[in-house]
Amino acid sequence: MLGSLTIVVAHHMYSMLPYPYLANDNGTQLSLFTHHMWIGEFLVVGVVVHAAIFMVRDYDPTT
Numbered sequence: 035m036l037g038s039l040t041i042v043v044a045h046h047m048y049s050m051l052p053y054p055y056l057a058n059d060n061g062t063q064l065s066l067f068t069h070h071m072w073i074g075e076f077l078v079v080g081v082v083v084h085a086a087i088f089m090v091r092d093y094d095p096t097t
Contacts, residue, residue, distance in 0.1 A: 037077030044070030 047056075048067040056063045 037074045037079075037081060040070055040074035040077060044074060 044067050047070065048063065051057050
């Protein structure tokens with residue numbers, strides 16, 4: 035959930051520019067977008083890994 039939200043924030047910061055100076059500073063804009071995408075991707079991968087560990091180790095379909 036938090037990973038997906040971070041990716042949405044990255045997209046909105048890139049497309050809707052919350053600060054006026056970002057419209058003129060392409061390097062900062064791209065850096066912020068990339069930074070938030072990386073954070074979101076790491077969080078999503080963490081969720082998938084934890085779900086996979088649960089399915090392998092603790093999941094019992096009989097209960």
